[in-house]
Amino acid sequence: MLVTKMHGARNDFVLVDARMRELVDPSSVARWICDRRSGVGADGLIVLEKPDSGDVRMRIVNADGSEAEMCGNGVRCAARWLDESGEGDRVAFETGAGLVRTAVVAREPEYLVRVAIERPHLVPISGRVPIATRVDVGNPHVVIFETNVEAFDLEALAKNFQADPEFPNGTNVHVAAPIDIHSIRARHWERGAGLTQACGTGAVACAVVALDKKLVDSPVEVFVPGGRLIVEWDGEGEAYLTGPAARVFDTEVSFGASVHDISVVQR
Numbered sequence: 001m002l003v004t005k006m007h008g009a010r011n012d013f014v015l016v017d018a019r020m021r022e023l024v025d026p027s028s029v030a031r032w033i034c035d036r037r038s039g040v041g042a043d044g045l046i047v048l049e050k051p052d053s054g055d056v057r058m059r060i061v062n063a064d065g066s067e068a069e070m071c072g073n074g075v076r077c078a079a080r081w082l083d084e085s086g087e088g089d090r091v092a093f094e095t096g097a098g099l100v101r102t103a104v105v106a107r108e109p110e111y112l113v114r115v116a117i118e119r120p121h122l123v124p125i126s127g128r129v130p131i132a133t134r135v136d137v138g139n140p141h142v143v144i145f146e147t148n149v150e151a152f153d154l155e156a157l158a159k160n161f162q163a164d165p166e167f168p169n170g171t172n173v174h175v176a177a178p179i180d181i182h183s184i185r186a187r188h189w190e191r192g193a194g195l196t197q198a199c200g201t202g203a204v205a206c207a208v209v210a211l212d213k214k215l216v217d218s219p220v221e222v223f224v225p226g227g228r229l230i231v232e233w234d235g236e237g238e239a240y241l242t243g244p245a246a247r248v249f250d251t252e253v254s255f256g257a258s259v260h261d262i263s264v265v266q267r
Contacts, residue, residue, distance in 0.1 A: 004248075005041075030045035043063055054093055056091065056094070078102075172199060178216055183220065184216060
């Protein structure tokens, strides 16, 4: 089966089109294919399936085999893959977070995709970290603003939140700081993947918290370790995420009866 390695601001994925041939046990496949030593290497696996609504269903399976509701960087990669496959530059994806609409806005010099994200919901956290804000954009996030983003021990805090009863399914955790009136800096820890170079829905969460606190004005440039994303939000409706989608390579993978029978045929 042909698979494609892609990334959005260096948040990387392996994409599999399973609309014609079902992918058996995506969780096990993700754990193998995302392994950077024995597989292809990625933060997650994107599986395209036949939809019940919309144009195509997108499932995102994390490197540890768990499944996420949605992925802002992953859906941009899927949008580029479908556009380059001749299926159109506007796609409505059926996801675990509902219907997500994308539009290709540029192909040169950089391939850019704009994503409509459901209306963000912000809830103060009543627990042991009162400076944190909970943000729901179809998947869960915790955002903390600190002065020194790079020095902050994000991994330690994120792991503590996974045991918090307020988040029975875990949560993505982010630290951010304003740069100027239209930009912030952010780092991300994602459920099922750990520290990543970028998190699309996490960038939206960071930006909407900054907008809600009146630290910035929309649009907001979000500078992450892997690059730059742009978030627009009017404070009431949907948020919009625009960012790059890069195609790294295609390769052939042989899927056998079990995960032990999976192998890269060629690169």
